[in-house]
Amino acid sequence: MGKQTTEMLKGILEGIVLAILATRRAYGYEITTWLRDQGFTDIAEGTVYALLVRIEQRGLVDVQKVPSEKGPPRKVYSLNAAGRDYLDEFWRTWSFLSERLQQLREGGSS
Template sequence: MANQMTEMLKGTLEGIVLAILAAQPAYGYEITARLREEGFADLAEGTIYALLIRIEQRGFVDVAKVPSEKGPPRKVFTLNEAGLAQLEEFWTAWRFLAGRIEELRAHRTPGSTAHEGA
């Protein structure tokens, strides 16, 4: 199950991070901590930082360097208009896919035991 969860998460992680940033600006460690609070305990910080670089390059966030009490300044990411539009596209795709998947699950053939309890 872990492999399947990892693969599914890869396809949705950008949308999840954009949703976190829609709630409030944050820096990398804050985003990782929030994801862990939400149950995504196995995510490596490196995965989040690589994703943040990608969404910055794609123009979905504005970045400000904020002084840190410890170490170098932190990059705080704020979702911008392009990021909000991307997030809305994500939610539209999510609703469509989740609906189709649920429909498939609900209409499985009677007497099927291959996926009982799913």
Template sequence: MGKQMTEMLKGTLEGIVLAILAVEPAYGYDITARLREQGFTDIAEGTVYALLLRIEKRGLVDVEKMPSEKGPPRKVYALNAQGSEYLREFWGTWSFLAARIEQLQQHAENPQNEGGE
């Protein structure tokens, strides 16, 4: 993953993880696996666990410890009402930014269309 992609992901990964949890509760490794299925192959498990700790501290998820077949109990994260509201705001912000970036990209690729021509 390039440096530019890494920097952009820093600002959006929280929303991406909350979107995953909006589908169904999950534990850290499962979230990492789902991210990889979506093409985010270079995201380290440690990054995901640090993010989960932050969103837990901010009250965006509920956490339940579930027994594990191997090792200690797993922490399963579920999106709560506060997290759902944060995710709604995230999608609104994302839609706004994506539309503006698309507009800028079109103007940059077709500068002759500027000036009402």
């Protein structure tokens, strides 16, 4: 990924992770693997874990510790009602911005 892609991704990664958690419960490594499988190859595990800590602190997810076959229990994250509200706002903002960018790309305004 280029520098521009990396910078843009920083601004929307939280929304992407919340969208993943809206579809299923997951732990940090699982989320990182899914992102890499989708082509976000430069995302570091540490970036995802730091983001998960922030959204947990903000009360957007519920966390359950689940025993792991290897090592300490895993923290499994699921989106809660506050997280769903926040994700809804993210999608409204995304729609607004993408519509405006498309208008700019097409050379006009409406």
